[in-house]
Amino acid sequence: MSLDALYQEIILEHNRKPRNFREMPDANRKVEGHNPLCGDQVTLWLRVDGDRVVDVSFQGLGCAISKASASMMTAAVKGKTVAEAKALADEILAMLIGKLDVEKERQALGSLAALSGVSKFPQRVKCASMAWHALETALDESNPEGAAPEPAR
Amino acid sequence: MSLDALYQEIILEHNRKPRNFREMPDANRKVEGHNPLCGDQVTLWLRVDGDRVVDVSFQGLGCAISKASASMMTAAVKGKTVAEAKALADEILAMLIGKLDVEKERQALGSLAALSGVSKFPQRVKCASMAWHALETALDESNPEGAAPEPAR
Amino acid sequence: MTTLKAVAQAQAALASRRADFPLLVKFPELHYLDSAATAQKPAAVLDAMREYYETDYANPHRGAYDLSARSTERYERARKRVAKFLGVRDADTLIFTRGTTESLNLVATAWGRAKVKSGDEIVVTGMEHHANFVPWQQLAIAQGADLRICELTEDGRIDLDRLRALVTPKTRVVAFSHVSNALGTINPVRDIAAVARKVGALVVCDGAQAAPHLALDLDALGVDFYAFSGHKMLGPMGIGVLVGRREILEFMPPYQMGGDMIEFVYDETSTWNVLPHKFEAGTPNVAGAVGLAAACDYLDAIGMAAVRAHEQMLLELAHKMLGEIPGVRIYGPAAVADKSGVVSFTLEGVHPHDLATILDEDGVCVRAGHHCAQPLMRRLKVPATARASVYVYTTAEDVEALGRGVERARGMFG
């Protein structure tokens, strides 16, 4: 499997300059994700207003794949409705394990398609999925983990 | 290895009619021997008078080899001095693991030579040695096990 | 005609099957009748392990490279294969261990130390192998619990009436064997499990003698834990299985601690990995798992129904031949249909060890002794029995050689 498919330029670029890489003091959702295979962790903050994700940010130590995936995720999700964000997470998680027809969806995926190379590296799938799993948890209203530990403010 | 060397007629005969197969109420030594490989056990009684073994008897459940060996042992040891009995036990235990020149000692061994076939059946050595180990314990004055639990009477 | 043809076909299949077992090919005059102690190995099992070592060998789970990923994949594929063989849908509840003994110790220690308290009761049966007896006995001693032993019927079955009387609301565990290694008795697992379940007791089943011989549908069996060894079912040494109910495994503390079974290790405390890893500390025996999976392939290719039919035919023959010899006494159920794999017997006037030695001269391998079931021997009031046991490669000729040998021993000692 070609390394270039995994470390596409856009991935390396997001790794170098991750978007929304900051704490969010006024978040109303905060979730910790972690990758048991390596011990790396990500913290995800969301501000959800009504049915819309108005802000997303993250921090954490991890590999290029995990950092780029989290960064691209924040950029893609910001401004989406909760339902849209959930649907996107489903789609990307399917893509990461090779269960999505990337060619057919390339238009819709946009730059997120760059993450599809991960599906050929089973040991690295968890790296890319970590942030998206954290997003799912954060968006799940029934999940107490989703609530920010300190109320916003 | 030939079975006939193991189950010599004299062994089968001792198995059928073991000598000194009885309890001994007036014993002054009593020892339990056992074979951990099979769980079989032998009880050995001795009456030692001064430096002489004046009576020996045994009981127990065991295979033909163990029974014949015990029976032949009691017959051989009765009337011997403690020192003679100890020397004999040493000799027989060496013979059972093939560490004795049986041909050279055949005269001295007498019918006990029949036990030498056991040395070719490693799984059965413990059967034949059980009674002799018990004898050693019974003759070892320093060993508290040697003393009969109920004083002679 | 059709039956005759079927018999002829079965015989041809058996002849070609024996060719799969290198040791049996190397020693054609050997009558190996100790399969309950351990089974001989088909070349397919040995080949599978070698192929793994030569093609995909690395430490699984840990590497960040392809070879290690392949090793992981071999390991998890083996787990799924064995789970399928057993009728276990949730493969992550299948834990690879070293064997039945480790599997049962795992339960008695990790579950037992956490859940059994002073005054509780633990029920085992009078026919258990030491591996399913001593861990419970020692647990009872350590926790101040009461070990209760369910007595057997005259013909060596678990007495269900006595079991019902023995199991009380204080009973925390009922541990029993699916098939007795010393008698061959097939126990009514579902009935026993129902008795235990009624009082909320844990149901632990020792399947060491069942998994190799009977078609299993573990998910439907109603037990909480099921244990067996690979080496008794054509697999390699050093690998075994414990299947547990997920809810119980998830609550239980781990057994051994080390690599792979942790999530985070802090200086003062640690957290545990998910199933099955939580119970698989250290580098796993991937080669063993691969070999066991190959054994499952081999058995499924024969078909467990055919395995059973073949063994039933051999047991019928053994009961018949031995039954005709004066002085022979067979232990356990009289009806072969109630048994699996084993004929346990004594010959009057001949100690079982002498019998085994005499049989060995004719190449007939049987085990003599207490069969790691001293509590049962006391109940049978014999110090030992001789045991002949059969498997997929056993022939009628093997059983006939046994019969001839027992006759010969009778002659020698007569």
Added chain:
Amino acid sequence: MTTLKAVAQAQAALASRRADFPLLVKFPELHYLDSAATAQKPAAVLDAMREYYETDYANPHRGAYDLSARSTERYERARKRVAKFLGVRDADTLIFTRGTTESLNLVATAWGRAKVKSGDEIVVTGMEHHANFVPWQQLAIAQGADLRICELTEDGRIDLDRLRALVTPKTRVVAFSHVSNALGTINPVRDIAAVARKVGALVVCDGAQAAPHLALDLDALGVDFYAFSGHKMLGPMGIGVLVGRREILEFMPPYQMGGDMIEFVYDETSTWNVLPHKFEAGTPNVAGAVGLAAACDYLDAIGMAAVRAHEQMLLELAHKMLGEIPGVRIYGPAAVADKSGVVSFTLEGVHPHDLATILDEDGVCVRAGHHCAQPLMRRLKVPATARASVYVYTTAEDVEALGRGVERARGMFG
């Protein structure tokens, strides 16, 4: 001249040695640098196991027939062979286990639960593998004892001054590794043992990374327990060793219970078999022991001094190559003479897992992660490192490929 000739001879020997390893022959473009996780197998080891399965296979200890006696003999011969390799004169104090993890859990459980009481202290070091850390941590929690962690020097050694300060008359155990799997540090076993012995503490040494690489004279090492795994020293998976001091093993309660380890099993209590059987419950992994003995033969034929010299040469090369790459940081002792087998490093700006993935494309297999040593990683203040590790079959070309790959990664991420 003579040195050049010696080098040429060593190279020729290495080339022919690689031909002994079927996996390396099958994948000539592979640069396997993860031997600290597990070692590849020479054909001789695989052959020995197969030959045992095909010639002498039966359940040992139990059968009353010749095949079983042969199997027993193979097992006990393997025990003696491994004991000789280690410099252990009393072979019955060598217990076969599943691996290092089981060996250490055995000690922490069987010895620990009996001897460690509330208020006692247990000392481990900051560089331990989870297998020699978590069992002691959990023992401390269970018994109400105090786990004390000896901190390390800047260059990744056990700080003997701190150790002396940490060990008190309340210390019951000092557990440490002979060689660190994450740093390669060779620890001064005798000095550490002396500190422990002074206060009467049990000395437990994890030899998982030492037994494969260093000539051992265990009887002279001054430790009470020594543990290692077969699979890291060319042996098969599923077999390991625990060597213990006889007086301690004899007093200790057993660990697992079942067949072979008992003497008598009564309804209410049991008595135990003699050493080594008391600690080997259940059907032993004879094939694994036979394979491990064959591995000892293989290593002794090379000579452990030659093994060490070869590895030192490779470590020198690795330190030199990696040291020249900007942004590379090597952890552990700077002098190769103080290390064995392992180079642990990071490349600035590149996560070790990315590095490993990039190296893998060139067939360079290294491990990335916490190396089952999270407490150490916290102390090093890195989440992970990359680790390259060498063994008898590793070539200079393997190490050069590593250097090239790290350069390439630097370019990609630069």
